[in-house]
Amino acid sequence: MADLSRFAVNQMTTRSFTLRQAVEAYARHGIGGIGVWTQYLEDMTGAEAARLIRDAGLFVPCLCTTAWVNLRDPSALAAALDENRRRIDLAAEIGAACLVVVPGGLATGEKDLPAARARVGDALRALLPQAEAAGIKLGLEPLHPMYAAERSCLSTFAQCLALVEELGPGSGLVPDLYHCWWDPDFPAGLRQAGPDKILTFHLCDWLTPTRDVYQDRGMVGDGVIDIAFYRGLLDEIGFDGPFEIEIFSKLDWWLRDPEEVTRISVARCAPFVGPRIAQAAGL
Amino acid sequence: MADLSRFAVNQMTTRSFTLRQAVEAYARHGIGGIGVWTQYLEDMTGAEAARLIRDAGLFVPCLCTTAWVNLRDPSALAAALDENRRRIDLAAEIGAACLVVVPGGLATGEKDLPAARARVGDALRALLPQAEAAGIKLGLEPLHPMYAAERSCLSTFAQCLALVEELGPGSGLVPDLYHCWWDPDFPAGLRQAGPDKILTFHLCDWLTPTRDVYQDRGMVGDGVIDIAFYRGLLDEIGFDGPFEIEIFSKLDWWLRDPEEVTRISVARCAPFVGPRIAQAAGL
Numbered sequence: 001m002a003d004l005s006r007f008a009v010n011q012m013t014t015r016s017f018t019l020r021q022a023v024e025a026y027a028r029h030g031i032g033g034i035g036v037w038t039q040y041l042e043d044m045t046g047a048e049a050a051r052l053i054r055d056a057g058l059f060v061p062c063l064c065t066t067a068w069v070n071l072r073d074p075s076a077l078a079a080a081l082d083e084n085r086r087r088i089d090l091a092a093e094i095g096a097a098c099l100v101v102v103p104g105g106l107a108t109g110e111k112d113l114p115a116a117r118a119r120v121g122d123a124l125r126a127l128l129p130q131a132e133a134a135g136i137k138l139g140l141e142p143l144h145p146m147y148a149a150e151r152s153c154l155s156t157f158a159q160c161l162a163l164v165e166e167l168g169p170g171s172g173l174v175p176d177l178y179h180c181w182w183d184p185d186f187p188a189g190l191r192q193a194g195p196d197k198i199l200t201f202h203l204c205d206w207l208t209p210t211r212d213v214y215q216d217r218g219m220v221g222d223g224v225i226d227i228a229f230y231r232g233l234l235d236e237i238g239f240d241g242p243f244e245i246e247i248f249s250k251l252d253w254w255l256r257d258p259e260e261v262t263r264i265s266v267a268r269c270a271p272f273v274g275p276r277i278a279q280a281a282g283l
Numbered sequence: 284m285a286d287l288s289r290f291a292v293n294q295m296t297t298r299s300f301t302l303r304q305a306v307e308a309y310a311r312h313g314i315g316g317i318g319v320w321t322q323y324l325e326d327m328t329g330a331e332a333a334r335l336i337r338d339a340g341l342f343v344p345c346l347c348t349t350a351w352v353n354l355r356d357p358s359a360l361a362a363a364l365d366e367n368r369r370r371i372d373l374a375a376e377i378g379a380a381c382l383v384v385v386p387g388g389l390a391t392g393e394k395d396l397p398a399a400r401a402r403v404g405d406a407l408r409a410l411l412p413q414a415e416a417a418g419i420k421l422g423l424e425p426l427h428p429m430y431a432a433e434r435s436c437l438s439t440f441a442q443c444l445a446l447v448e449e450l451g452p453g454s455g456l457v458p459d460l461y462h463c464w465w466d467p468d469f470p471a472g473l474r475q476a477g478p479d480k481i482l483t484f485h486l487c488d489w490l491t492p493t494r495d496v497y498q499d500r501g502m503v504g505d506g507v508i509d510i511a512f513y514r515g516l517l518d519e520i521g522f523d524g525p526f527e528i529e530i531f532s533k534l535d536w537w538l539r540d541p542e543e544v545t546r547i548s549v550a551r552c553a554p555f556v557g558p559r560i561a562q563a564a565g566l
Contacts, residue, residue: 105491106507110507111507111508111509111512112509112512113464113465113509114467117467144428144429145427145428145429145465145466146427146428146429146465146493146496148464148465149465149489149491149506149507150491150492155465155466155467156466156467158467159467181396181431182396182428182429182431182432182438183428183438183439184397184400184438184439184441184442206432208388208432208433209433209496210429210496211496212496213429213492213493213494213495213496223432224389224393224394224432225394226394226395226396229394229395
């Protein structure tokens with residue numbers, strides 16, 4: 001049986017599982033970790049979730065996600081920052097390594113993308129003390145440019161790396177192949193970042209055709225992304241953190257039995273998520 | 284009436300017009316130019332199309348597009364290069380300033396994006412002598428990263444600018460706001476390129492939500508792109524070439540009467556396409 005100690009499944013991949021069901025299924029399949037989303041914590045306390053996950057022996061690469069902070073209204077922004085401070089504490093409570101930052105795109109009616117990006121920097125600087133106090137890193141995830149207007153104005157790895165270099169060790173990067181695979185500068189960016197700034201590495205695939213802008217992401221192996229290349233590069237730079245599958249798929253995988261999705265996720269990812277560099281280099 | 288001497292409509296915007304209908308309508312609306320697509324030339328010779336366009340007093344910023352060259356099979360590639368040499372000559376015959384390069388994404392079954400990009404460079408080098416002989420520039424258009432797998436592996440302005448700097452004056456850039464607006468490096472890239480390498484500047488808008496990956500582009504003014512900012516930047520660097528509206532919209536604009544689309548295109552673009560820098564600076 002494959003060593004899945006570095007492998008995590010992000011809950012969104014098995015969307016219809018409750019947290020309890022996901023934890024049970026992932027552990028039973030020998031999966032090492034679970035990427036958690038806040039909405040699955042609504043019917044239990046952080047302490048209860050932490051116990052459930054810890055008792056199953058799973059690690060938590062991340063809690064997803066921040067509430068959007070890309071707001072121009074000062075009172076709405078203050079409320080969003082407060083909500084994010086609560087989520088930072090929740091991440092700490094469940095033993096997550098980071099809180100994934102998805103800050104929103106443009107504000108309503110806004111066309112000034114550089115201003116939106118500057119506001120995101122301000123918001124992250126405002127959240128940093130709480131994150132540092134809680135021992136939770138702010139995990140900046142570059143989102144695909146097709147989400148720049150509505151979900152995240154953090155669009156490239158280089159842009160996020162520059163922010164992380166400014167914010168310091170209370171922050172890090174959450175690269176996702178789905179969002180970054182097209183970027184001619186992505187490989188060099190990973191090398192420049194080095195292993196310590198990469199908090200968890202998301203696996204996904206790009207389907208041709210892509211039938212939906214938001215939720216038609218592909219199961220690992222079903223698309224065009226050269227995942228073996230990236231595993232090799234990450235080994236080369238000495239990355240030893242988590243590999244985490246995350247799939248948004250309203251047209252396919254979310255319609256299937258999540259037990260089947262878990263099984264297939266393991267089978268598809270096993271060649272790419274083993275613990276040893278030598279093993280990966282032999283791919 | 285607005286001075287539309289620098290303004291062109293790309294035929295794809297009024298998709299159901301024949302070339303003859305488009306030329307007549309654009310000229311009647313005082314539009315300066317027409318961006319032509321090869322499929323509209325199928326029922327006439329290049330000489331006939333040239334006469335039709337010239338008699339209406341329109342300029343031709345571009346012929347769209349190259350046949351895809353991102354092919355691994357040598358004989359298929361040779362045939363595609365021959366077809367593109369024919370299109371280069373056709374572009375010269377109708378008086379176009381450039382042939383827009385859309386080279387394809389990955390080859391069938393391919394996952395090696397850097398190799399695909401290298402092949403595109405090779406193909407352009409192979410076409411350059413014919414383009415130079417015909418006085419036609421190869422117009423490299425960065426396409427949105429969401430098209431990297433299937434339509435064009437030329438995904439960023441910086442990537443295209445590097446290629447143009449290597450290929451020299453037989454090539455140039457066709458920036459399109461729809462494809463580049465999200466790119467944190469786009470403004471600096473335009474400055475670095477300078478006015479002479481920009482062959483024609485495409486106007487479009489990004490809708491929220493975007494309902495279709497390929498063909499839900501927005502009419503100028505209906506989306507989130509800061510078009511006035513880019514007009515100001517282009518004035519600042521001394522660009523005095525064409526502004527060309529190009530909209531792919533199977534969900535809206537292609538369903539409307541193309542006469543109405545022409546009228547609205549003029550009304551929406553007029554504030555951004557005037558000839559004088561002072562006028563634009565006052566926006």
